[in-house]
Amino acid sequence: MFSKSYWRGTKICLRESVDGYAVGRPVALNAPDTARLRGIYWTPKSNPSPKVAVIASHPRVDFSEHHAFPGYLKAGYACLGANPRYVNNDLDCIHEKILVDIATYMVWLKQQGVEKIILLGNSGGGSLFSFYQQQAVLPPSRRITLTPGGKRTYLEKTEMPPGDALIYMAAHIGQGLIINEVIDPSVVDEQDPLKTDPELDMYDPRNGFAPPPEWSRYSPEFVTRFRAAQLARVRRLDAIAHDMLNDGEAAGAVCTGPDFANLSADMQRHFVRRELHQPIMVIHRTLANLHYTDNSLDPSPRGYGSLISPRPDLANFQRFGFARVMSPDGWLSTWSGLSSNASVPKTAGSVTVPALVIHAARDLDIYPITHSRTIYEALGASDKALWDIPDALHYFDPATPDEGNRTLDGVMARLTEWTAERFPV
Incomplete structure (x- = not known):
């Protein structure tokens, strides 16, 4: 039911040995707030x-051995797989803190003598680096000071070297905007995920759903109602998150207030526990994108289903999925399309360095108009391009084992040429 390559991360790896032409060494750094960061720095033996390095990172996926690195290393570029503090677990993922992590790696690269840094934004790394670049080019006093959940960011005190180019490689427009597309609006009660409004159920045949793997067809009226109801559910979840945070803040105000000492011991314990309590949100049913089952919507040569599962109609009720378990701060900062700052339409106008959007045409979760074209048109860069790779899947992996690395090798040949024209080794 689930894609093994997605959940095991088997596609995010060096797909050939680099021992003959490159050396990798571990990098362990402390962010300014003491968070421990670990990555791998790869340099060509030649x-x-x-003086030029490529940095790859993702909010939660291990990119220390990214599949684009061998191509860049052969061409003479250094590569840094920069894992953030939330690698493999984004329960409390706060994008504003990841910016501090990226800045820490960027400063370290400069200390190694690197003069030009190319931001490789693969998948969720695209919106992450776009957000980073937006903040890095601002004067420190104009940077975001509070997270969507109201926590201090300290970005105004963070050294943030900007990138010199940004590559969006099979990148989406933001994790929150992904949730806006995939959250199931037919959920009636967040405490009872099986309660369903049949009029908003995309997997109900009465709304146009067909037995998999036959493609469904939804009416324009249903699509409009469905998308509006998705945003309404995100808005309700935002309200739940804010209520959780406000309850803790209110209890904290009591604990530090002048009347706290006059409360009974039981009441004191109650308010202290309430202040310290860290609530968790469970977001049910997040595999409900109409694009999964109706390929007439943002048409592409994609296959049926999602990157996570070829049967989203069933996997939607399983525990796997996007943003399934989150802290309220993490939900608001990362997965809420209404609250997150890590949104390419919000940030890409500040990307004025050379920029490249690489669209994987057969991608199951990233679509040509919804994502790649939107990114391209939002960019502030005058030097920008949009490549469509007809046979490519999300990880530029082979459709069949006998294809080997043909698709990836072809992309990397073009990509290293594009890079060399702007940043010769």
Whole structure:
């Protein structure tokens, strides 16, 4: 029911040995707020002190051995797989804190003698680096000071070297905007995920759903109602998150207030526990994108289903999925399309360095108009391009084992040429 390659991360890896031409060494850094960061810095043996480096990162996925690295290393570029503090677990993922992590790696690269840094934004790394670049080019006093949940960011005190180019490689427009597309609006009660409004159920045949793998067809009227109801559910979840945070803040105000000492011991314990309590949100049914089952919507040569599952109608009720378990701060900062700052339409106008959007045409979760074209048109760069790779899947992996790395190798040949024209080794 679930894609093994997605959940095991088997596609995010070096797809050939680099022992003959590159060296990798572990990097362990402390962010300014003491968060421990770990990555791998790869350098070509032919160019052990490179002046140009590629940095790849993702909010939660391990990119320390990214599949684009061998191509870049062969061309003489250094590569840093920069894992953030939330690698493999985004329960409390706060994008504003990840910006501090990226800044820590960027400063370290400069200390190694790197003069130009290319931001490789693959998948969720695209919106992450777009957000980073937006904040990095601002004067510190104009940077975001509070997270969507109301926590201090300290970005105004963070050294943030901007990137010199940004590559969106099979990138979406933001994790929150993904949730806006995939959250199931037919959920009636957040405490009872099986309660369903049949008029908003995309997996109900009465609304146009067909037995998989036959493609469904939804009416324009249903699509409009469905999308509006998705935003309404995100808005309700935002309200739940804010209520959770406000309850803790209210209890904290009591604990530090002048009357706290006059309360009974039981009441004191109650308010202290309430202040310290860290609530968790369970977001049910997040595999409900109409694009999964209706390929007439934002048409592409994609297959049926999602990157996570070929049967989203069933997997929608399983525990796997996007943003399934989150802290209220993490939900608001990362997965709420209404609250998150990590939104390419919000940030890409500040990307004025050379930028490239690489669209994987057969991607199951990233679509040509919804994502790639939107990113391209939002960019503020004058030097920008949009490539469509007809046979490519999300990880540029082979459709059949006998294809080997043909698709990836072809992309990397073009990509290293594009890079060399702007940043020669």
